[in-house]
Amino acid sequence: MKRLALAALALGIFTGCSLKGATIPAAPIPFAKADYTVLGSTNAEECGTYIVGIDFGHLFKDEGAMMTPGTMTLDGTVGAGAMMMNNMAMGREGSRALYVALEKMPEATHLLAPRIHHEVNGIPLGPYVLFGTKCTTIEAKGVKIGDRPTVNQ
Secondary structure, three states: OHHHHHHHHHHHHHOOEEEEEEEOOOOOOOHHHEEEEEEEEEEEEEEEEEEOOEOHHHOOOOOOOOOOOOOOOOOOOOOHHHHHHHHHHHHHHHHHHHHHHHHHOOOOOEEEEEEEEEEEEEEEEOOEEEEEEEEEEEEEEEEEEEEEEOOOO
């Protein structure tokens, strides 16, 4: 019986898994009150290959960006919990993909309606990957926010 339990445990641990996910954060600003121009679409995909939970390809050089959650509470402050949830949703690959997507559209000051797609192939361990690859794709529209408010304010 012990051998059967050990075999089942080993089979569960060493079997490859696949995981897909998508998130969409809240819009960071009230667009109706701002002078803005939607510039066009941008996208990027970044991947990481993990061995024992470490992405050696990006260990010493890693460029990334972060989406701030915007106004999440009634008094206009952003809580630490919202920031932590944003970081968990984005991940390292999402941060790199966001950076590349923004670099493709340097005149944009904000992103509108971002879509974040994650795909994990290998052995995930919670939000991390023990062995395998994790790829994140970001699709969004670039927006340029002007310096002045609109006339209807």
